[in-house]
Amino acid sequence: MVVRGVRDDDLEAVAGIAAHYVVSSVATFAEVPQTVAEWRERLGDLAGRGLPFLVAEVDGEVAGYAYAGPWRPKPAYRYTVEDTIYLAPEHTGKGLGTALLGGLVERAAEAGMRQMIAVIADADGDGSVALHRRFGFAEAGRLDDVGFKHGRWIGTILMQRPLGGG
Structure with a gap:
């Protein structure tokens, strides 16, 4: 396995992994899969902000991805990022999430992010x-029934980790 920065030619695989979770789970609150063009826009936005977007590659195949995106749009939040990590279903339970989150935390700190x-x-x-607890994230709160997907209400658990940058 190799963790590296995403390339444009990885985005089709990234879109496929994301689409799986959009249509078959509540892990993401997205309801419509993003196109490769939309993923390209996201990559451009993150790159423009100096934020990391990584993939885990196994035997030459993209097996998962992770990125750090803006937490909230207001300028005062500019040193706080939200992590996103998804693995291809056939690659779960193999340590890829650990490798991706480790790389993401490191690169977000290097980019000057604080939280x-x-x-x-x-x-x-x-x-x-x-997974997040293993990397020093602590629960910061819970929001009950804030998302509605696949005919049911879903809450969220908020976790937070200092990065030291900013």
Whole structure:
């Protein structure tokens, strides 16, 4: 496995991984899969902000991705990022999430970010919570029934980790 910066030719695989979670889970509150063009826009936005967007590659195939995006749009939040991590279903449980989150934390700190926030759906989020705890994230709060997807209400668990930058 190799963790590296995303390239334009990775975006089709990234879009496919994301689409799986959009249509089959509540891990993301997105309801319509993003196109490759939309992923290209996101990559450009993140690159323009100096924020990391990584992939985990296994045997030459993109097996997962992670990026640090703006937490909120207001300028005072500019040193706080939210992490996003998704793995291809056939590559879960192999340490890729650990490798991606480790790389993301390191690169976000290098980019001068001060705090990283994780927003985890409380339905089936135990693995994500455990992963984030291993990296020093602490629970910062819960929001009940803030998302409605696949015919049910879903809450979120907020976790936070200082990065030291900013």
